[in-house]
Amino acid sequence: MSTTLEAPPQTYALELRGIRKAFPGVQALDGVDLVMRPGEIHALVGENGAGKSTLLKIITGIYRPDEGTLEVDGQSRAFGSPRDSLHAGIGIVHQERNLIPKFSVAENITLEQPPVRNGQWIDRDRMRTESERWLDLLQIPIDPERSVEDLSVAQRQLVEIAKALSLESRILLLDEPTASLTPHETAVLFEILQRLRDDGVAILFVSHKLEEIFAICDRVTVLRDGKVAALDRDLRELDRDQLVTLMIGRSEHVAEFPQRDLSEAPVVLELRDVTSAAGPTDIDLALHKGEILGLYGLVGAGRTELARTIIGDVPMTSGEILVDGQSAIISDARAALERYRIGYVSENRQTEGLILSHSVLANVAMTVWSRLATWLGWIQPGAERSAVGPFIDRLQVKTPSLEQQVGNLSGGNQQKVSLSKWLAAQTAILIVDEPTVGIDVKTKHELHELIWELANQGLSILLISSDMPEMVQLADRIVVMVDRRVAGSLPNNRNYDDMSQQIMSLIHRRADPPDTPA
C-alpha cells in the first residue's frame, strides 16, 4: 500500500486494523480493529479468552501480529520488542505483576528511565524524590525505599500504576488496574485518569467491572471470540444490558438472592480476641452454620492475614479459636483440613491455589489423597476420578478432560478447580478469598450462584472480597475490618446503595486516611 501525503480524515493516537494472530490450535485474534483518540478513555471489554490480552501484547510489542497494521499518530509501526513500544510513547499497567520483587519501590518506578548524574551514576536522591512525586499523586502511603517483595498485592498494583504514570506516556494502557484496589483507591486512580485525559492522553481501560467502565470511559470496543463485536461505540448510547449482550452474545442473567437470618443457627467458627503475628488484633467473629459471612475492608485491613491465622498458616499470638464450640488448636493448614475441616481458597489462585503444570484431576484430588490411600499408601487406579469427578461436574468446569493441564484453562475455570478441591475435601467451613478477581461476567455469576447454593446446603463460608456489589449480593452479614481490627458488623439488607453507604461510613469513622500496614 503506497502512502500518500494527504491528511487522514482523523488522526488517531493509536490505530489497529485487521489484526490477526494465531497460536497453535487457536485463532486468538481474527481481524481485530481498535482506534484510540487523544483525550479519550477507551474501554476494551470482552470475556476471558476473547483476545484482550493478546491484543494488548501486540500493542506493547510482546507479540507480533500475523497480519494487520498498527499506527501511532498516523505513522505505521512494527514493534519488535516491548522497548520499541515504550519508545513510541505507549505505557502499560499489566495485569500480571511486572515489578522486580527484590528492588525497592523507587527503583521499580524509575526502572525504565533511572535518573543519572554525570552520565552514568545512579542519582538515588532524585530517584527517591521522583518516585515520591508519583506516589503522592496517587495518594499511596508507601515509603519508596521499601522493598517491593514486602508489599501486598494491592500495594504492588498501585506501585505499578505509579510506574506507568511516571513514564508520561501519550498512550496509556491499563489491564484490570482496579482488580485488587479498594473503592477509595479506585476513586483516586479515576481522578488521575480523568486529569490525564484532559491533558490529551489516550487511555485504554481494560476491566471486567462494568460499573467502572460506565463510570469513567467515553467509548468502548467489545471483543468476542477474537473478533470485534462492537467497534468504537459511544458509551452514552449503550446501557449495561446492551454491553453485556455484546460481550457474551446473549443477555445476562443476574441472580437475586433472598435475605436470610441465621443468627439462630449454631456457631461453627468463633474467634475470641484473636491477635495474630501477621497483624490482625483483638478480632471477635462468629460464623453460623450455612452462613455467608462477608469480610470487607481496605487494603492492609488484615483480612487475608486473618484468614491465614485461622488456618494456622501464621501463628496466633493471643486469643482463642473455637470450632463447633470446642477450643481448637490449629497448627497448620493440614490440621485445619484434617482435624477441623476448614479450607482456604487463596486469593492467588495461580501461585498458592493450583499446580498449573498438573492435571485437573491431580489438582482437585490433592486434598483427598490421604483419605483415598489404603494399605501402604496405595491409591487404587480410578479412585481419584470417582472421588472428585462429581465435584468437577457440579461446578461445570469446562475442560476437555480431567487430564487437561490446569494452566491451559481460563481464569474462571481455574478458580472453579481451586474451589472443587475444597468441596471434594468435604470441608465444613470454607474461607474464600477474592473468588472472582479477574474472572469474566458469566463465570462470576456462576461462582456466585455456586457459593450461595453451597451455603444453602450447610457449608459455612467466610467470604473475603473487595468487590462491593459481590459482597452485597452474597453475604448474609458483613463484618468490616479497618486497620487490622473489626470496626463493626452489619446485617445485609441487599440494598446496594444503603449497604455501601453504611460500610464506607464505618471505614471512615475509624481510620482516615488508612495508614500503611507494618
Added chain:
Amino acid sequence: MSAVALHQASSSRLQSLANKEWAWLAGIILLMSAVLTILEPNFLTQFNFYVLLRGIAVTLIVAYAQLMVLVVGQLNLSVGATGGMVAICTGGMMEVWGLPTVIAVALGLLIGVGAGLANGLLTTRTGINGFIITLATASAFTGVTIGLNDAKPWYNLPKRFVEFGQGRIGPFPYIAIVTIIVGILLWVLFERTLLGRQILAVGGNQRAAELSGIPVDRILVIVFVLSAILSSIAGIILMARLGSAQPSIGSDWLLPSFAIPIVAGIALSGGSAPVINTALAALLIALIDNGLVLTKADPYWIQFLLGLIILVAVGLNRLRAVREAKRTTAS
C-alpha cells in the same frame, strides 16, 4: 471456519506426537541402533549387549537418585559421594568385620538413610537450598570415603556377592535385576501411591501443596532419604560389579545423574517424574557411549558429546515450554 478446524486438527496431532518425549527417545534409539548395526559388526554381539546393560544397570539408578530430588525442584550434589561412602563402608564391613553379605548391605543402606536424613533435615530445618547443603555434605561424605581406609580399596569381598555382580545370563547381567526392580518400584510410587502424589504436588507448587494440607517438610526429608538410598544401591551394585570397594566409586556420577533425567525431559522446576523416559534416556546415552567406544573414537569426545547432549536437551525443553506458554496465554 473449516480451514481453521482442519489446521487445528492437524497441528494438534503433530504436536501431541512431538510432545511425547518417549517417541523422540525411542526414535533416536532405534536410529542409532540401526546405524551401529550397519557400521559396526561387533555391536550386535551378546557380549556387547552385556557391556551395554551392565553400564546402564548402575547409571540408571544413579539417574533415579537425582530424579527423586529434581521432582521437588531441588538438586542433590551428593549422589556420587553417598554412593562412594556407602560402598566403602559396606566393603569394609565385609572385609574387616567379615559380616555376611545381607547384613553388610543392610547396614550400608542404613548409612545411606543417615546421609539422606542429614541432607533432608538440614535443607528443611535451615531453609537453605538443597544445592548448597548437598555441596557441603558431598565433601563431608567423600572425606569419610577416603579417610576410612586411606584412599585404598577393599578387595576381599564375599565370593557370592562378587559373582552376583559379575554374572550374567546371556547378555543379561544379574545386577540389572536390581535396576529393573528399582524402576518398577519408582513407577508404582509415582503412579499409584499417596507418597508419590504428594512428592509430585510439592514439586509442582510447594505453597499450594502446603495450603492443601500436604506435610511439605516431611515429604522433602523423605525425598532426600529415598535419593540417598538409591545412591547407596548404585554404589553397592557397582562395588559388586567391580569386585572391590573402590573409593573412586561415585566420583564420576554427577554429570550423568543430571544428563539422563534432563534428556528424559524432566521439568527442572519440579513436579514431573518421567520414570520410564529416564530409562530410555539412560539407554540412549549408553548407546552413544557404546558407539563411540566401538568406533574407537577418542574417549575425551564422549565427555564433550555428553555436554552437548545436555545443552540440546535443555534447549528443546525450553523451546517447548516457550511454545506452551504462548499457547496458554492465547487461549
